[in-house]
Amino acid sequence: MDLTRCQGYGQCAFMAPDVFTMHGQEALMYDPDPEAAQRERVLQAAAACPVQAIHIDRMATQHRTREPELSYATSHGDDAFKRDGHIVIVGASLAGGRAAGVLRRDGFKGRLTLIGDELYEPYDRPPLSKQVLTGTITVEHTALPHLREIEVEFLSGTPATGLDLAAKQVRLADGRQIDFDKVLIATGVRARPWPNEQEAALDGVHVLRTLDDAHRIRERLAAGVRRVLIIGAGFTGSEVASVCRDLDLDVTVVEAGPAPLAGALGKVIGEVAARMQRDAGVDLRCGIKVEALDGDADGRVRGARLSDGSTVEADLVVVALGAVRNIEWLAGSGLAAGPWGVATDAGCRAVDINGLVTDDVFVAGDVARFPHPVYHYQFMALEHWGNAVAQAEIAAHNMLSDQAHRWPHLSLPVFWSNQFGVNIKSVGVPTIADELVIAQGSVEERRFVAVYGYRGRITAAVTFDQAMWLDFYRDLIQRAAPFPPDFQMVGRPDELLAVPAEGPPRLTPAEGATVVVTGHDPAERRVTLVRHQ
Amino acid sequence: MEPARIYDQIHEFDNRADPYTLYAELRQTPVVRLDDGAYVVNTYEHIVALLHDPRVSSDSRNLAHPPATEQLPPSFIRVDPPEHDRLRGLTMRHFGPPHSPLVVESMRGELHELVKDLIDGIAGRNQADIVDDVAYPFPVTVICRLLGVPREDESRFHVWADEIVETLGPGEGSVEERTRRRQSAGLALAGYLGELAQSRRENPRHDLLSGLVTYHGPEGSMSETEVMTTAVLLLIAGHETTVNLITNGMLTLLRNPGMLERLREEPDLVIGAVEELLRFEPPVHFLPQRVALDDITVADVTIPRGSSIILALASGSRDPAHVHDPDRFDPDRPYIQHLGFGGGIHNCFGAPLARLEAQIALRQLAKRLVNPRLVTDPPPYRPSSTLRGPRHLVIAYDDVLPYQGD
Ligand SMILES: Cc1cc2nc3c(=O)[nH]c(=O)nc-3n(C[C@H](O)[C@H](O)[C@H](O)COP(=O)(O)OP(=O)(O)OC[C@H]3O[C@@H](n4cnc5c(N)ncnc54)[C@H](O)[C@@H]3O)c2cc1C
Numbered sequence: 030m031d032l033t034r035c036q037g038y039g040q041c042a043f044m045a046p047d048v049f050t051m052h053g054q055e056a057l058m059y060d061p062d063p064e065a066a067q068r069e070r071v072l073q074a075a076a077a078c079p080v081q082a083i084h085i086d087r088m089a090t091q092h093r094t095r096e097p098e099l100s101y102a103t104s105h106g107d108d109a110f111k112r113d114g115h116i117v118i119v120g121a122s123l124a125g126g127r128a129a130g131v132l133r134r135d136g137f138k139g140r141l142t143l144i145g146d147e148l149y150e151p152y153d154r155p156p157l158s159k160q161v162l163t164g165t166i167t168v169e170h171t172a173l174p175h176l177r178e179i180e181v182e183f184l185s186g187t188p189a190t191g192l193d194l195a196a197k198q199v200r201l202a203d204g205r206q207i208d209f210d211k212v213l214i215a216t217g218v219r220a221r222p223w224p225n226e227q228e229a230a231l232d233g234v235h236v237l238r239t240l241d242d243a244h245r246i247r248e249r250l251a252a253g254v255r256r257v258l259i260i261g262a263g264f265t266g267s268e269v270a271s272v273c274r275d276l277d278l279d280v281t282v283v284e285a286g287p288a289p290l291a292g293a294l295g296k297v298i299g300e301v302a303a304r305m306q307r308d309a310g311v312d313l314r315c316g317i318k319v320e321a322l323d324g325d326a327d328g329r330v331r332g333a334r335l336s337d338g339s340t341v342e343a344d345l346v347v348v349a350l351g352a353v354r355n356i357e358w359l360a361g362s363g364l365a366a367g368p369w370g371v372a373t374d375a376g377c378r379a380v381d382i383n384g385l386v387t388d389d390v391f392v393a394g395d396v397a398r399f400p401h402p403v404y405h406y407q408f409m410a411l412e413h414w415g416n417a418v419a420q421a422e423i424a425a426h427n428m429l430s431d432q433a434h435r436w437p438h439l440s441l442p443v444f445w446s447n448q449f450g451v452n453i454k455s456v457g458v459p460t461i462a463d464e465l466v467i468a469q470g471s472v473e474e475r476r477f478v479a480v481y482g483y484r485g486r487i488t489a490a491v492t493f494d495q496a497m498w499l500d501f502y503r504d505l506i507q508r509a510a511p512f513p514p515d516f517q518m519v520g521r522p523d524e525l526l527a528v529p530a531e532g533p534p535r536l537t538p539a540e541g542a543t544v545v546v547t548g549h550d551p552a553e554r555r556v557t558l559v560r561h562q
Numbered sequence: 563m564e565p566a567r568i569y570d571q572i573h574e575f576d577n578r579a580d581p582y583t584l585y586a587e588l589r590q591t592p593v594v595r596l597d598d599g600a601y602v603v604n605t606y607e608h609i610v611a612l613l614h615d616p617r618v619s620s621d622s623r624n625l626a627h628p629p630a631t632e633q634l635p636p637s638f639i640r641v642d643p644p645e646h647d648r649l650r651g652l653t654m655r656h657f658g659p660p661h662s663p664l665v666v667e668s669m670r671g672e673l674h675e676l677v678k679d680l681i682d683g684i685a686g687r688n689q690a691d692i693v694d695d696v697a698y699p700f701p702v703t704v705i706c707r708l709l710g711v712p713r714e715d716e717s718r719f720h721v722w723a724d725e726i727v728e729t730l731g732p733g734e735g736s737v738e739e740r741t742r743r744r745q746s747a748g749l750a751l752a753g754y755l756g757e758l759a760q761s762r763r764e765n766p767r768h769d770l771l772s773g774l775v776t777y778h779g780p781e782g783s784m785s786e787t788e789v790m791t792t793a794v795l796l797l798i799a800g801h802e803t804t805v806n807l808i809t810n811g812m813l814t815l816l817r818n819p820g821m822l823e824r825l826r827e828e829p830d831l832v833i834g835a836v837e838e839l840l841r842f843e844p845p846v847h848f849l850p851q852r853v854a855l856d857d858i859t860v861a862d863v864t865i866p867r868g869s870s871i872i873l874a875l876a877s878g879s880r881d882p883a884h885v886h887d888p889d890r891f892d893p894d895r896p897y898i899q900h901l902g903f904g905g906g907i908h909n910c911f912g913a914p915l916a917r918l919e920a921q922i923a924l925r926q927l928a929k930r931l932v933n934p935r936l937v938t939d940p941p942p943y944r945p946s947s948t949l950r951g952p953r954h955l956v957i958a959y960d961d962v963l964p965y966q967g968d
């Protein structure tokens with residue numbers, strides 16, 4: 030499934046209702062690994078999807094060339110390398126697995142080694158905070174397909190501990206050294222733990238990043254809890270809160286910022302999310318911090334003390350404080366790797382600490398930090414499913430292509446989240462904004478399009494149950510269209526009112542528009558400089 | 563030839579059998595301005611963009627020169643959000659997810675039965691008209707059952723529905739004449755359905771019409787007029803299109819040797835085949851009713867606000883810039899993305915039902931007819947260039963095998 034493409038048409042839920050269900054108007058939930066008996070219905074669903082977001086026995090690709098019938102893509106590179114080379118991928122999750130698939134599809138016949146510290150084959154994380162927690166599907170059903178057919182050497186449960194660029198070797202924790210011709214770094218992020226180690230170790234305190242995490246939280250929820258405390262109301266925290274309400278569990282959410290999702294979408298839209306949570310029965314407390322977690326004599330968590338002096342009793346605590354990039358193993362490698370990720374060029378090649386681009390080291394997914402031409406070449410690190418997939422594809426393509434045929438990673442960031450029966454989608458970068466307008470729909474009905482602007486240019490759009498319009502705004506962002514978008518439109522509110530977006534303060538905003546993106550076919554997508562009067 | 567003349571030619575009846583070569587010529591000009599100031603958009607990329615462009619309205623009251631007001635207000639296919647979303651949502655509540663996800667699923671058995679009976683009906687002969695014997699009665703019955711229209715009334719609205727579809731421009735006769743005929747048929751049909759709705763209000767049953775008249779929720783409920791216009795919409799949209807999909811399907815399968823055998827042996831193939839049919843021989847060729855709410859620049863042509871926009875769906879689905887080797891019927895394509903059901907917020911409401919109907923009908927025809935062949939190729943066509951399809955499709959066959967389950 031590629032939910033970044035999904036526009037909530039619901040066709041799949043008609044054709045295979047046991048596998049696909051709509052929660053609210055546009056939020057789709059599904060079983061990624063349905064029973065064999067459902068095969069015909071799932072095929073019908075996949076065929077019916079207007080945006081072809083459902084993939085069965087085949088790899089979903091974001092970069093579909095005009096002739097997807099050709100199963101190999103347009104790589105023009107060193108044939109000897111494609112035949113006999115050795116590619117090592119570190120990090121066996123979404124980006125790593127996807128890159129492996131694309132490498133094979135695009136004609137790489139050499140050795141392919143996939144190194145992962147988890148014990149499992151690549152699996153999909155988005156369902157972990159949704160269908161898995163509600164118990165609709167089991168964790169086994171989150172496996173990402175296809176590894177078995179790819180012919181890779183899969184070293185599971187073996188963390189990489191070092192990268193030696195001169196010797197072209199990856200060092201493993203068990204002492205082995207793996208030689209490579211080219212390497213892809215796809216080690217992603219891990220959940221930021223609760224800072225107090227003792228409190229974090231209390232029974233009933235969890236983070237949510239991995240399959241094991243989800244499994245443990247699910248077991249707790251299923252066993253019955255009196256109250257769940259969620260620390261942090263970003264996307265993960267909010268989705269978990271939504272699941273708790275679906276399960277009719279009492280839940281308290283404590284968020285240090287002014288509103289849920291405010292870090293990603295700004296305070297204005299965050300306040301819409303806050304109303305959504307409260308209407309659903311969440312005990313939401315914003316502008317407040319959890320100071321300490323308390324345990325009982327048996328080491329089980331009992332509750333928390335908050336910065337406003339109040340306390341919350343809870344027997345399950347989910348710490349959802351964001352993520353930390355897995356870059357420690359790159360210490361001493363000479364790459365520009367730090368808490369913000371591993372820096373790359375726009376073609377996913379790693380940059381070293383001198384700012385030089387490497388030839389044989391590539392980076393993709395949540396761990397990457399890349400310059401985006403649309404946002405004034407500002408470096409960004411995204412934790413989005415769609416970005417991990419897009420970068421994996423670009424990296425794989427570029428690993429096999431000579432310099433005349435490399436592709437730039439120009440996809441605009443796209444993100445989705447399903448919570449409280451609403452499908453939230455975003456395109457662009459909502460944190461690069463000084464103002465926003467509600468361009469279509471109504472905030473009261475929670476069906477709307479919010480358009481974000483920075484210094485008179487559209488930088489992002491966020492939809493609540495209005496995903497079908499998103500591509501229109503994506504094109505406006507790519508064309509560096511002026512903000513506010515003052516068109517006559519269907520569903521336009523009587524008045525377009527630009528209000529301060531009140532995003533988080535830390536990002537350095539882009540300057541005026543300097544480039545536009547053109548082209549649809551990935552082989553043709555380029556940026557063009559524009560002059561500003 | 564001048565692009566606007568190519569467009570005229572497409573609507574000439576003589577070109578009904580093969581408009582596709584003309585579409586190919588038309589696509590040389592992605593946006594064509596017609597003499598009456600309307601704009602025709604022909605290429606996949608631009609049609610998709612306009613279907614998702616909020617500056618494009620489906621409400622003809624936004625035209626620079628709006629048509630005279632009709633007696634009945636427009637149904638949701640011809641209004642914009644928020645009205646559209648409200649009415650479509652109130653209708654969907656009784657037809658599909660999230661509130662009624664099993665309605666279509668639960669019709670599967672009935673659909674098989676209906677097709678079985680229709681094919682049983684052509685056994686014992688060696689010739690049949692796919693249109694009159696199968697493709698037309700099947701969806702009519704289905705939509706009747708869904709809505710709750712008694713079968714014995716079928717022939718009455720049959721006539722009205724035909725009239726409405728045949729007068730849907732562009733193409734035949736003068737606009738005024740067409741509009742007048744369409745409106746009077748629409749009124750008669752609406753009157754009938756209004757009465758039926760009234761009786762369901764008093765004695766609700768398990769059908770869509772009863773759902774429409776009895777539901778009252780936080781998002782409101784449908785007025786009597788809204789129930790009427792919605793029912794008319796479903797009835798018309800629901801059968802004058804599916805008949806063409808099934809008929810075009812049979813025609814295409816018979817024109818492509820080996821396809822019917824493959825359908826018999828590979829049960830899943832029909833799924834891709836129906837998708838490819840929606841691309842290759844779609845029932846709906848044009849969406850003639852869009853309006854630009856603002857100046858819109860498409861492929862370097864600025865369509866001024868208030869202009870009528872015509873989306874040439876069938877041309878877009880055969881755009882070589884979108885699909886490789888577009889004039890080949892190939893149900894094995896890995897991705898089939900077509901404009902057969904439109905797109906964006908007005909995307910076909912009944913698509914799941916239409917797909918199932920076509921899949922079931924074509925699979926059973928393939929399985930049960932022995933050595934079927936076309937008697938005339940091309941077949942005679944209906945007048946409409948918008949909802950295009952054969953009037954008759956006579957086939958000959960050696961035998962009809964008994965139904966063997968699916
Ligand atoms: C609960 C949850 C819900 C989400 N929901 C959404 C959503 O709704 N929409 C959306 O767009 N995105 C969502 N995401 C984000 C999305 O899942 C990530 O963007 C995606 O997983 C990134 O993939 P990746 O391969 O780059 O990194 P990861 O998935 O983080 O994978 C990195 C892998 O590398 C391994 N690794 C790390 N260090 C080493 C080492 N030294 N040696 C070997 N292996 C190593 C890790 O264990 C891990 O398996 C969600 C994420 C989570 C956790």
Ligand code: HEM
Pocket residue numbers: 620638639640650705795796799800801803804807844845846849901902903904905907908909910911912913915916917
């Ligand atoms: C093969 C069969 C069918 C085809 C090719 C087809 C095609 C289409 C197309 C192209 C549209 C878009 C109209 C627009 O954008 O203006 C549409 C809309 C619609 N169709 Fe279908 N249709 C089919 C069957 C059905 C059936 C069976 C039903 C009813 C059960 C139905 C009900 C509707 C409705 C109500 C709309 C309006 C949707 C809206 O405006 O939101 N259709 N159809």
Ligand code: SF4
Pocket residue numbers: 034035036037038039040041042049057077078079080081082083
């Ligand atoms: S767009 Fe989304 S909801 Fe619609 S059919 Fe495709 S996957 Fe399902």
